[in-house]
Amino acid sequence: MNTLKVALLGAGNVGSEVARILIEDSEVLAARAGSKLELIGIAVRDTATKRGQHIAPELLTTEAEALVDQADLVIELIGGIEPAGSLVARALKRGSVVVTGNKALLAERGAELFQLARENGGHLGFEAAVAGAIPILRPINESLSGDRITKVMGIVNGTTNFILDAMDTTGADFADVLKQAQDLGYAEADPTADIEGFDAAAKAAILSMLSFHADFRLGDVYREGITSITADDVDAAKEAGFVIKLLAIAERLEDGVAMRVHPTLIPRVHPLGAVHGAFNAVFVEADNAGELMFYGQGAGGRPTASAVMGDLVSAVRRLTRGVGAAKDADEVVEVRSLDLKPLGIEHVMTSYCIGLTVTDRPGVLSRIAAIFAENGVSIEQMRQSRGNDEENQASVLRIITHRGSEQALAQTVASIRELDVVSRVNSVLRVEGN
Ligand SMILES: NC(=O)C1=CN([C@@H]2O[C@H](COP(=O)(O)OP(=O)(O)OC[C@H]3O[C@@H](n4cnc5c(N)ncnc54)[C@H](O)[C@@H]3O)[C@@H](O)[C@H]2O)C=CC1
């Protein structure tokens, strides 16, 4: 049986699990792939750092470029743009198979790297980059390639779902839960990427590239993170029958694609409301297929390693069958502009849940309602409760709107802020699925 040389770059949460599988399951993998996979080295930043017992110290090296140059297959699990980008490009220029979980890199340099793979007969697998273990990119790129995708919406960041879920179910503190997510290997090396929505936005850009066949980037995605979500927001959502989730939404509009990531209220009975912990779920809507839902573990070393290994074995099967990567055009992502441009959030239709503290006196409600009417925004429900500021006779209003244009909704909030009877705009959250 033929033997192929595998270089692993990075031995962190995901890389160490990939190394374990390559070593422990070598016989099964060879049988599945049709070639033996020999792990020839693992590039790390510091060879002295203690690793799992399955990793023999002599496999470790700090010479990542030299390792790439000796390998047939390269697995990049360092993360970040550099040196990961240069190493991936180097491997693709050699015509190697590369598998990566690096969404930050793909959302910045994806088109260029796919092009390098095509030009040099290499292959770039990246199922691990979006929604961890869930097979989502291959279904979009292959199974749905004869359909027209109109919308993709989902929970694609495990860390923020873990945090929001814990705040919702146990009332846990944000910082404590973030620490747990880091300890469990869900968070990025810099967790700002998770909690400020950059990671989900990168995934939204990748999903959009594949779904809408255009070169979208991280910067094309409107982004809000979860750092401003308070325990009060979570409680108020709960009281109204909603749960707060960080959603990534990409939708095809008339002349482009609007991509956005923001905390969102969804009804507790919505299927996304039942996605707990670090699990992810993605809805895909297509003209002919209708609505599909993909669900599973979206983060963590082992689940992500599963997706990495799937890409690796698939690529090796093709090599073993003699389907050279260069002839493999259908498998290499085609980023071809269909003249679909990225659209800003002002183009979308959504609904808002607005929490206000107002002066409790006659005429206040009608002044607020008038602003909604002036902006053509219709109110679906309004609930008033007494605030805890008895002295100033404050009351708290929660208003949920019908769907309207983002522009009209934003203008409505801006005008409400100016009212002298509104002492505070407590929260403004978008609502989906109601
Ligand atoms: N942890 C997760 O749940 C998931 C992670 N990913 C992605 O997988 C990649 C790896 O993630 P993790 O394993 O969690 O990260 P990590 O931070 O645990 O591991 C990264 C490893 O790369 C090594 N490294 C850093 N700079 C290096 C260099 N210059 N040369 C060689 N090695 C270097 C680090 O020492 C560390 O061992 C990232 O792109 C991440 O976004 C994707 C899906 C899920």
Ligand SMILES: N[C@@H](CC=O)C(=O)O
């Ligand atoms: N940090 C990411 C890891 C997987 O992509 C997450 O929390 O989802």
Ligand code: NA
């Ligand atoms: Na995946």
